[in-house]
Amino acid sequence: MLRWLIGGGREPQGLAEKSSVQTIGEEQIQNPYTELLVLKGHQDIVRFLVQIDDYRFASAGDDGIIFLWNAQTGEKLFELHGHTHKITAIAPFSSSDVTEEEMDLIITASADRTVIVWDCSSGRQVQKVSCFHSTVKCLTVLQRLNVWLSGGSDLCVWNRKLDLLCKTSHLTDAGISALVELPKNCVAAAVGKELIIFRLSASNNGSEGWNVLEAKRLVDHQDNISSLVSVNDFTFVTGSHVGELIVWDALDWTKQASECNFWDSSVHPDVQPEIKLSQSPNETSVQHLTSDEECVFAAVGKGIYVYNLQMKRVIASQRTAHDSSVLHIEKLPNRQLISCSEDGSVRIWELREKQQLPAEPVPTGFFNMWGFGRTNKQANQAAKKMQENTPTYFLELVGDLIGHSSAVQMFLYFGELGLATCSADHLIILWKDGERESSLRSLTLFKKLAQNGDLQLKL
């Protein structure tokens, strides 16, 4: 058990037990997060983090409490009590309306079948709606139309003042699991295996009335749609539990491309059998999707895959990026990708171009082997087979953050301020750049000295 204590590092054991998971040593030069703050408050799993503005964020989870935090200082700003059950959805609703004064709101939905609107600056409950027949599972704010949608067993459209503008008929008992805004006043709702496109249209009889109409039902997925993301005005992407990824045209709602089972290892005979054994539906489920203009980043099972929209193929992947399911991924502006997983770790990846080696069009089976360090040999072997001269990419692990003792549910990237992660261990951790924090503290220190009138005496 204590082999590493004697052996001196984690690597040997890691290699022996989990041969496929890439590890990084304790030396992580590129990892900027050298300081952390533990934010305590929640009494149950923290599932949601949502950014309110440049420095504030809200957290919510199974204890039904919403906390507002200062991302810079880690200070707890407000503790919002109102829900009696776990929170199922949270959405910020900042209004930059010219008519009203700026007001930061957050909308939360809970399993107690209520939706509450909170004022972030005062920490007060603005309004509460409790006329739902089922739990609201998703919330979307259509900033453009100044309305927000709640999705449960039906889809409701609300305005800022929490007037119910319109609603659909009862859809399914399972309810809407995800909503995404599409151009031309449309929204896509994932209902089980189906993807339903609704169109909002202004009603004729009222000044602020809206009608919601079902525009199309897309039934291309074999299994429940688990994630839904809008890439740009022309494209959105869905992923399902069995690992299907479909790229849709956002305007005419047609299928542009799809990857089915492309991460299924069983297709590739060279993969070690024990991995196959551990394959379960969960392993191929598309947990989370995120995108930038060029690529869609998919968290599939334990792995991360980068799907290029132009090339319509997976350009890079890390088959076993984590020890267990990846729950959330996000693309940072600096070509970095952050993923968090049920194994309690957060990993920072960098998408790098491998130019010296010619690559072949996405041999998905190979990609899981790709990486660096100990897999280089295999990569070289694989490279011999490669024919085309297109640049290939790979995901390099540049750092990992270990702090949570349980699944990391979500994280929020605050740029310079750092990274907030929330976890099933009831904690939120703020990861910060130690260097930057140190100099900020110096600044504060000298400000305080100046305030006290001591600076001029000294210098």
Place this chain on the structure above:
Amino acid sequence: MISAPDVVAFTREEELEDDLYREPPLPEEYSVPLFPFAGHGANPWAKVAGSKFTRDFILISEFSEQVGPQPLLTIPDDAKVSGTFDLNYFSLRIMSVDYQASFVGHPPGSAYPKLNFVEDSKVVLGDSKEGAFAYVHHLTLYDLEARGFVRPFCMAYISADEHKIMQQFQELSAEFSKASECLKTGNRKAFANELEKKLKDLDYTRTVLHQETEQQKKANDKGYYTTQAIEKANELASVEKSIIEHQDLLRQIRSYPYRKLKESEFHPYEPECALDRADVSGDQDPTASDFTEPGETHLYTHVPSYTPKLIKAKSAKCFDKKLKTLEELCDVYFFTQTLDQLHHIERTFRGDVCYLLTEQISRALLKQQSVTNFLFEDVSFLDEKPPEKQYRGCQGLGQDAIDEKCSEESMAPKVVISLGSYKSSVECVPIKMEQEVEDSEEPKMSESVMSEHQENLDYLDADIKGSISSGESIEVLGTEKSGTGLTKSESQASLPVIPSPQVGRSKVGSRRTVSEDSIEVLSTCPSESLIPEDFKASYPSAINEEPYVDDDEGGLRFTPRLNPGIDDGQDDISKQESLVQVDAACCIGKESPNFLEPVPELGQKPCEEDGVVRIPPQPYRPAEQGLRGGFPSHDGLSGGLLPYELDSRYLTGSREVSKSSLDECSDSTSYISSTASTCSDRTPSPAHLACLAGEKHRKRAGQNALRFIRQYPFAHPAIYSLLSGRTLVVLGEDEAMVKKLVTALSIFVPNCGVYAKPVKHWVTSPLHLVDFQKWKLIGLQRTVSPAGVNVLHALSRYSRYLSILDADSKTLRCPLYKGTVVARLADHRTQIKRGSTYYMHVQSILTQLCSKAFLFTFCHHLHLPISEREPEESVVNRRMNFLKLQLGLANEDIKIVQYLAELLKLHYIQEPGQGGNPLLRFDYVPSFLYKI
């Protein structure tokens, strides 16, 4: 052998070392040759070889009206201590120099017997024949059966070291005053009790006599008085007179100006409050009203059960009855308190005087490091002791009061249950009484703020006039006025090393000792004020503010003679005045603020104090003041006064914290639990305990650390881990062994704040990230059970935040260390053998580190660009250059200083009251495995 005037490092410990930690004796070649003429057990360093006692002790004696001066008890209560020293003879000596301004009996012109609220006198005397020097504290206790109702006592601190007595005079005086105050308080209570009983007896007697007279009147119809009747009538009259007298006495004793007590440091409780109220409300018949007073019953529950006795007209007096013992004279409770205090004094002052002085100096200096001292010093310890020291030197009064208030609170539940309920209603009464008393009777107590202030002014006047008068009714025998006007040549000639006014006095005194009689009073009480007055005057704010602050807590708010406006003016004058005096006097070791004033005279003295004095450079003072601003709660205090009064107010609580953290067995030491427990810190004398615990802990930790660095070749990286803020986990199966290691290593752990050290001695559950935030040194249990697997799993998971010392397999897993600081800190070939010596060595190197960290933290341009356009890189370069070149740090040492600087920053910018989130800083550096 006399106490320990000796080579400090060696002999001092010899005496105090616990048996557990007793070291083998020095090798022959290192030991200092024994004094050739001394007999067995003699101390070669004894200045007076003739002294017959082995170490300092405290003697309490009484001038008994029956047998004359007699010793009552010694502390320590050990026959060995006094040895062949003739206590009887010495008692005679010390009792013969009682300068209490007491006139026993009836002063002419007064109708009734008067009680004198006699002020204690404090005298230093030397007996060259016995080789003994003593600080003698005379006090008077009341006894109804004694002649003039008074029993003179004295407490003496006897040492063979004359310099110790002289230099520690202020300290001794203050400490003994506390003890005396405690005794007297108990005595007043007992005396009042006794009077009440007596009154009841008299009342009963009167009733009986009255009845008898009536009966006789009835029986007698002859129209003339029989001799019997006349006798009875006379008897009745004398009883009546006696009642009046005793009532008067009772009133007097109750009207004791305890307001002074309140403002001074010791007032264990105030039963008199109740009495006074009773007195005021039902003055006509105090005995009766006493029963009706609700506040009374619980105080004197035994009173109602008292059955009055018939008093014979001529009650037996002096010699045919046994006088009360000291214990009977005071309440038992107060007696034990006094003994505790005396034991504390004994412990505090034993050892060599230079050790005491060094400790005082270092403490005073440390106190000034308000920005950095929290890092490695036990701040609570630091904060609680020095104020006491300060008290004698200059102000510190508030602190003492607070301290005592603590102890008062602690004892209050035992004695008074509902004191608070009637406290407020009593408030104004005693003050009125007090004024009256003050005018008519004895002046003030030296400890009281008011009177001290009075004295202050007195001396101020005296100073201005250029002459010194004691202003007291106490005879000044050996006081050397040269204390202020001491010339350097003189002082150097006599004692070049310790330039203090006391020394000046002692010098002259000792000369006399040689030339004249064998017994000599070297100094008396009022002369002491020469020095404190100076300092008081130079810190007027302390004087003026503290009593008020204190009052707020104390309940009684009244300082009739304090006129701040006038005082301020006076103080201003005195401030200028005092600076000159301070320079001349340059009192070392007690008055920290004065270190800030480099004194011209000092420059000429080649002594080490000189160096010490100059350590805080000139610009340091403003910096100090400014930095103090970081603790807004202190902003109210002005001048060079360091903020410990208020500091310690909230630190009195944290004392418990530190205490428990010092105790290596305290598992429950966590921030929350310990801070919560501060409220329940109700041990009678926490200061003493903490002090002792600190001492012990240091010794033990130093010893263990020494053992650790000798045993483990990888001690350096382990210590580096601690210094750089990386949590070190000591893993092992054996709890005792792990705890020992943790104790050893704990001296290297920087504090994160003024709270307890971030050390956890023993944990059995898996560690979590939050633990590393909170604890920097953890003892962890290794078990083979499934739970143990979890523990190890957590360790491996969080290994990047940890260094792991495996106590069982003797391995260490931690980052590499290539610096030089730790090598100096923990040299396994060190010649240091003793725990506390090593502890001091460690402290000195850590202090160096602290000062580096301080410089680094507070150099503006190292952290911020000089100009707007300066790129960040150049600042970083400058910073690294500073660390490497200016501070001379190599490799990993930089990280140590950076970590300490970070702690300093956090500590400084942290708003008080707001705990602040503890943050965890870490590096991504590879670890290595070290084996033996």
